[in-house]
Amino acid sequence: MFFIGFDLGSSSVKACLVNADTGVAVASAFFPETEMAIEAPKAGFAEQQPENWWKNACLASKAVVQQANVKPEDVKAIGISYQMHGLVVVDDQQNVLRPSIIWCDSRAVPFGNQAFDDLGHDRTLQHLLNSPGNFTAAKLAWVKANEPGVYANVAKFMLPGDYLAMRMTGEVVTTASGLSEGVLWDFQENQPAEFLLHYYGFDKSLLANIKPTFAPQGELTAAAAAELGLAAGTPVTYRAGDQPNNALSLNVLEPGQIAATAGTSGVVYGVSDKLDYDPKSRVNTFLHVSHTPETPRYGVLLCVNGTGILNSWLRNQILRRSISYNDMNLLAHEAPIGADGLICLPFGNGAERMLENKDLGASFHGLQLTRHGLPHLIRAAQESIVFALYYGIQIMESVGVGVQTIRAGEANMFQSPLFRDTMANLTGATIELYNTDGAQGAARGAGIGLGHYKNQQDAFIGLNITKTIEPDMRAQEASRNAYNSWLELLESKL
The missing domain is CATH 3.30.420.40 (ATPase, nucleotide binding domain)
Known part of the structure; x- marks a missing residue:
């Protein structure tokens, strides 16, 4: 079957x-x-x-x-x-x-x-x-x-x-x-x-x-x-x-659990049992799939439109698809944390809810033609995606969704060691990567809906952790300094 x-x-x-x-x-x-x-x-x-x-x-x-x-x-x-x-x-x-x-x-x-x-x-x-x-x-x-x-x-x-x-x-x-x-x-x-x-x-x-x-x-x-x-x-x-x-x-069904994805857009999604909201609607609350009137479950969603699409734009438009995403990830490691002062704003895919529906576009700032090269461009772009997600995570925390462990499929931007290391170092959270994706999840959901499983947890047989990324204490200060520079630039544009 x-x-x-x-x-x-x-x-x-x-x-x-x-x-x-x-x-x-x-x-x-x-x-x-x-x-x-x-x-x-x-x-x-x-x-x-x-x-x-x-x-x-x-x-x-x-x-x-x-x-x-x-x-x-x-x-x-x-x-x-x-x-x-x-x-x-x-x-x-x-x-x-x-x-x-x-x-x-x-x-x-x-x-x-x-x-x-x-x-x-x-x-x-x-x-x-x-x-x-x-x-x-x-x-x-x-x-x-x-x-x-x-x-x-x-x-x-x-x-x-x-x-x-x-x-x-x-x-x-x-x-x-x-x-x-x-x-x-x-x-x-x-x-x-x-x-x-x-x-x-x-x-x-x-x-x-x-x-x-x-x-x-x-x-x-x-x-x-x-x-x-x-x-x-x-x-x-x-x-x-x-x-x-x-x-x-990712078997994120209960309060306090967090799921993330970073494809075209980037999302952090936390489950809560409290009927709460952000007064500015920068993060959004919906009914989670596990919600029932008897056991309410709400999904608090942070979405950044411009994430993986920025990485793919660099590959398609700047690099003309001349190298793979894996090669881009290797190149990015040649630049230091903070990309030697090169800062990117990744918001180039429509109005951003997190920014109260402002559309800032994507842009690079502080480019020095004698110091910065392709590794700096790629690193600045990937770091900026994490910075934008972290900016939103802090809004989620203000409505009671804490972040201690982040679960994600080993796909899209989470295939980049730089991306996931930066996220772990900046948030202080452990990142767990799993052998799954949305289509697999939909298939498991179909089994639950058919009534094949005795309980929902039985539906997650075969779901395994492939990688665990812990924060690197030695890199945290540099990552946070780079984020603060990025934040200062963002706030000057809002």
């Missing part, structure tokens, strides 16, 4: 097959082999074509079934992880009406800020735990105001993972956790935020039906099964946003 997990990211769609009894990933694949395009028709815009998500999901699914040489009928459940906060709108025939406005798109900021002011900060935060900011609800408000012809035909709006599930099952459903990611959940009333829907003039019928995170949420249609290379009738039994799912994949 196997479970398949899909991880719909902004760079690719990954699929993973996990053996239900051993917890071992037997096959994984991602498509496209180069990063998916993000369209930017105007400054601050970021869009993707949902049809491309589906095509790449089908390619990845067929690839893992072929790699593992399993029969389609042996895959018993499907889990879905997806890029958070995006907007997909469809008509009454489930046709997509416009490209998806994805997570790093900045256009909706004024609509969220206006709602925050008009509805009152205290009321909004007490009920939503966040400002409407730049989340899914505000994105739909932008469509309503700027594309009335499109909006008039909207039958349902949904998150990217809801779209993928719709293509699989023909059903438009979502989860309470998903609605909270879109800032559409009223935590006080434990239901969709009707006062926000009323403010924006959204009819409640536009909402997808709500299903539990871990539960049957529809079955593969014959047409979808043929495209995916799976069996018709296979149930979708789990879905979650990529960061709650990353926490699940």
Whole structure:
């Protein structure tokens, strides 16, 4: 018996097959082999074509079934992880009406800020735990105001993972956790935020039906099964946003536990049992996948948009892909901690919630042509990503989420020794790296939703630590001095 997990990211769609009894990933694949395009028709815009998500999901699914040489009928459940906060709108025939406005798109900021002011900060935060900011609800408000012809035909709006599930099952459903990611959940009333829907003039019928995170949420249609290379009738039994799912994949389900990831964006995600919020919405609180009314679990999320995308930009644009990421990591070690005074601000991927929705762009400062070379550029960039995450971690600590141990998959920026050493030295936390990723987590979630495991902990058989990084006391002072210089520059720009 196997479970398949899909991880719909902004760079690719990954699929993973996990053996239900051993917890071992037997096959994984991602498509496209180069990063998916993000369209930017105007400054601050970021869009993707949902049809491309589906095509790449089908390619990845067929690839893992072929790699593992399993029969389609042996895959018993499907889990879905997806890029958070995006907007997909469809008509009454489930046709997509416009490209998806994805997570790093900045256009909706004024609509969220206006709602925050008009509805009152205290009321909004007490009920939503966040400002409407730049989340899914505000994105739909932008469509309503700027594309009335499109909006008039909207039958349902949904998150990217809801779209993928719709293509699989023909059903438009979502989860309470998903609605909270879109800032559409009223935590006080434990239901969709009707006062926000009323403010924006959204009819409640536009909402997808709500299903539990871990539960049957529809079955593969014959047409979808043929495209995916799976069996018709296979149930979708789990879905979650990529960061709650990353926490699940690392067995971060209880208060005090911390998960992190650093792909295109960088995220630190802590679990709490306290209904709390940052008054400035610089970090955000959502329903965690393990939340129930009886045992509340909230995910406090710090997101920095410009992280791994900065590293990939350096490789693609400056280095013209002439060397590998591993070679970049080796080069970075040739420069000292603090990059000999070269400072980078990594914020070049849209408005940053952590900076109260300011868009500072990415930039290098203090460049000396006679002293600085490629190693300094790479080191300054990687250090700046850690510095930005640490800046946000301190905000998380102000709302009661402490950081002592950070769990992450051994992937993306966590493959860089410089990156993970700098994070350990600056935060003082132990970093544990695991043999997992979002697609594996989604597959484990599918097993939980199917009811295969006696309890949630049984779902984590086969999850192992691959590396442990402890803070280096000798390097901590230099790292903190470099951070203080970076912080001084950042504060001068805010």
